[in-house]
Amino acid sequence: MNYWLMKSEPQAFSITDLKKRPQQTEHWDGVRNYQARNFMRAMKKGDLAFFYHSSCEVPGVYGIVEIAHEAYPDDTAWDRKNSHYDPKSTPEEPRWYMVDVRFKRELKHPITLTQIKNQAALKNMRLVQPGSRLSVMPVTAKEWDTILKLSEE
DNA sequence: GCCAACGTTGGC
DNA sequence: GCCAACGTTGGC
Numbered sequence: 326m327n328y329w330l331m332k333s334e335p336q337a338f339s340i341t342d343l344k345k346r347p348q349q350t351e352h353w354d355g356v357r358n359y360q361a362r363n364f365m366r367a368m369k370k371g372d373l374a375f376f377y378h379s380s381c382e383v384p385g386v387y388g389i390v391e392i393a394h395e396a397y398p399d400d401t402a403w404d405r406k407n408s409h410y411d412p413k414s415t416p417e418e419p420r421w422y423m424v425d426v427r428f429k430r431e432l433k434h435p436i437t438l439t440q441i442k443n444q445a446a447l448k449n450m451r452l453v454q455p456g457s458r459l460s461v462m463p464v465t466a467k468e469w470d471t472i473l474k475l476s477e478e
Numbered sequence: 479g480c481c482a483a484c485g486t487t488g489g490c
Numbered sequence: 491g492c493c494a495a496c497g498t499t500g501g502c
Contacts, residue, residue, distance in 0.1 A: 332500090357498095358485075380500050438501080456483045458499045480502085487496080 328464040329364065329374035330452060331390070331426070340376045340388035340431055349428035350393050353461075354401045355409040357421060361461035365424050366396040374426065375464065375472065377452070385437035386472055394425035432476040446471045 331353060333339065343351055356362055368374075369392065376388040398419035401407040414420035441447045451462045464472075 334500090360485095384501070458484065460499085482501100483499085485496105485498080487494100489494095490492090 327367070327369060327372045328466060328469040329368065329372060329392075330377050330386070330462050330464050331374045332377045332379045332460040334380045335378040335387075336381065339378065340390075340428070343376070343388075343390065343426065343428045344431075346428075350425055352399075352423045353426050354399045354423040356399070356423065356460060357402075357409055357411065358460065361459050362422055364459075364461045364463060365422055368392045368395060368424050370395055373429065373469075375469075376426075379460075383435070383437050385435050385440070386432060386476075387435045388431040389429040390426040391429050392424055393427040396422040396424050399423040432473075434476050434478065436472050436475050440475065441472070444471065444475070 338351075343349060353365070356365060372392040374390050374392065375386045376390050378384055378387050398416070399409075399414075399421040400416075401409050402411045402414035402419065402421045403416060404410055411420060438453075441450060442453055447453070447468055450464070450468050451457055451459065
């Protein structure tokens, strides 16, 4: 079992939106960064991920999702009308991948970016490394537990 | 809206 | 293969 963190701008797609989707499941498409893509390809069905809200009033971890389907080609890449259209990706040779995520639950208390930065046990999190802008990244079991524990307090 | 950090592109 | 220019991310 692996742990992850996935970022989304809540005005585009929030944990609440995911909760309202049929089967509470949605494709995680639009990732156009190789490192993030590689992390998605490493995801296994049943892995858990934090749902992180970015570029919003209070950035932070708001909920937990489960990987419901392992990586498969992201067809938005060859849709000309899609804002993430990439002519270098084709159905024959897909460059970008997506996974399906299923809503698990919201955190009782969301853990804000500020809290994460102030927590000694979390100072090595990839999320808070200077210049780290990855939208998909791994989280260690220890970091996972620390955030969960904080969210129950 | 600003801007620092980073990734990608493309000319050479 | 270098590197400048440009675009994007995301916190503030």
